[in-house]
Amino acid sequence: MATTALEHELKEMIIETLELEDVTPDDIDPDEPLFVEGLGLDSIDALELGLALQKRYGITLESEAESSRQHFANLRSLAALVESRRQK
Amino acid sequence: MTFRELSARPWRHRPLSEPFAWLPPEGNTPARWFSVGEWHGRIGAWQQQLLDTPNDSDSWRLYEPDPIEFGAALIAIWERGDRVVLPADNQPETLSGLRDAGVVLGSSGQTPEQMPSTRLPSRPPRWSSEPLPAVAVSLYTSGSSGDPQRIDKRFDQLDAELATQASLWPLRGQLVVSQVSHQHIYGLLFSILRPLCEASPFSAQPCRYPETLHTWLRCCKTEGRRIVLVSAPPALSRLPEALDWQPERAVLETIYSSGAPLSKGASDQVFERLGKPVHEIYGSSETGGIAWRVQQRGSAWTALPGVEVRHDEESRLWLRSSHLETPNQWQRQADLIAPTDDGFELLGRADRIVKIGGKRLSLTAMDRALATLPGVERATTWTLQRRDLRLAAVIQLSPDAMPHDHRQRRETVKRLRRALAARFETPALPRYWRFVDHWPTNTQGKLSAEIRQRLFQDLEDRRAPRWLGERPHESGWRIILEVPEHCIYVDGHFDGQPVLPGIALVHWAMQQARRLFAIDADFSGLERLRFPQPLLPGDRFEMTLEHRQDDAGASLRLECDSQRGKHVSGRIALTARQELKR
DSSP states (O other): OOOOHHHHHHHHHHHHHTTOTTOOGGGOOTTSBSBSSTTOBOHHHHHHHHHHHHHHHOOOOOSOHHHHHHTTSBHHHHHHHHHHHOOO | OOOOOGGGOGGGTSOTTSEEEEEOOBTTBOOEEEEHHHHHHHHHHHHHHHHHSOOSSSEEEEOOOOHHHHHHHHHHHHHTTOEEEEOSSOOHHHHHHTGGGOEEESOOSSOTTOOOSSOOOOOOOOOOOOOOOSOOEEEEEEOTTSSEEEEEEOHHHHHHHHHHHHHHSOOTTOEEEEOSOTTSHHHIIIIIIHHHHHTOOEESSOOOSHHHHHHHHHHHHHHTOOEEEEEOHHHHTTOOTTSOOTTTGGGEEEEEEESSOOOHHHHHHHHHHHSSOEEEEEEETTTEEEEEEOTTTOSOBEEOTTEEEEEOTTOEEEEEETTSSSTTSOEEEEEEEEEETTEEEEEEESSSEEEETTEEEEHHHHHHHHHTSTTEEEEEEEEOSSTTTOEEEEEEEOGGGOOOSHHHHHHHHHHHHHHHHTTSOGGGSOOEEEEESSOOOOTTSOOOHHHHHHHTHHHHOTTSOEEEEEEEETTEEEEEEEOOTTOTTTTTTSSSSOOBOHHHHHHHHHHHHHHHSOOOEEEEEEEEEEOOSOBOTTOEEEEEEEEEEETTEEEEEEEEEETTEEEEEEEEEEEEOOOOOO
């Protein structure tokens, strides 16, 4: 499946924000888990990503924390979240 | 002040109708109270569970994330006269490493030995005349040797701490909301035992995210309830400014932080956003609470009442405290301190224990775990001052395990991280890796601060290569380098198929030459310099440099080779650098 422009933008945001030194956008499979397996992100990264989403797209995550974190499952779900909730 | 120490079994004495825990709102379900009576039912359920579970020892390993169930299990075990063992996490190796420590209880999630996930129905508790156990809880922390060390806490030690806190900062029935794990001493004391002893309610769910906190604050404002927040640096240093805290923040009474020092910047930010200063508690599993501070009043730490502090000529902290196992003895600690007029400053540790995301990690244990992995000949790790002190690793690999390009490097990192994952939590896994074929040292044979800095210089300077060691070669030097994936020379040059332009190699060669040959020269021309094929991001290569001075003038001979072949070959003509005008 082709990567959308937004997905590419998010890949670069993840790499920049989390300072993933050897990850290139091509290394992020949109369907692969972002956390633990797959890209190997962790709880600190989740907080960091939440901040970046707010700064960049004005997205305030819902308080139902667990469900909003489900959007972080992989890049596609993250892109869907940004698509539907972005303020900027 | 309502305070009843643990030894007086406060759980037996509260009116059954009193609120015990606060069930936060969920979806359309409004918040509600869980009464002391309901909680007693859970103690009864756990008592039955313990009766039904064969256990040869008098201790129980408890890993239970639900605070109500955790509290009930704790009391059920104590009422039997048994000891509670708290694993720091539920990593399979942590749990199985504590084999001598009794049956595993609770929803440990990852172990086959776990209890059935369905909970037994509530039933009335039975209060026995069994004396409380000599050891209330045992905790495990990584010692400086890297082996888990058991720390036993007696009731008198816990009671001394709880009494101190109750007198300094009485809870007065406020709702305790926790962002930390009660499997560790700080969370255990502040979010479970303090509410228990001071008859204050706590939240029935941990509050992991700032958005959750925001909603709960709003909800408590409506209910007219005040909140005490038990937090830690990872959560406090990431409070989104996009959330409007202003209307709700008046609900917050006190904010605590422990586990690691909070940066001054983060502390100020919390004060600005939440309107209350952070009370930081300094201590450890072994020592219990030692001191506290509010950074808006100063950076020095003030010893808690009942704790005496001094230091020796090595700046090591000495402690005499009722929270220690031997309350009347001075004990030397691994922390280094410097006294100030109004307390003391922390200078770091004398051993190799670090905190990542607030969790303690023994670098010795990490190094040892890495060294046992296939292909790894030698390994060392340390924390980088980037993003919460993420771990940097230098790994000497055997030649056949050495990655030579981007894909191999990613696979190697993945393989090593996966092998460590059973033993360490994800945030503790090394984030920045340098693979070397020879141990990089200075002339004294040390992996010095300067060498460490050079190994990770590309993180600071996007124009720098990844330096992985060097050795004399013939009459010059051979340097091992990698092309960093996010190197500025690569960035955006050729979308789709990024390569490293040849001129970048010339820049790198000049930089290395200035350092290695102590020359102060500029290149004045490229002589017969060929670039047979470009280097790609992630490529590992050897740069061979030779400095020549002959009749034709000064020059630098340059070769770059990787496993794929030759990337540059030729000479660079040099001229002495112009004197820089001031």
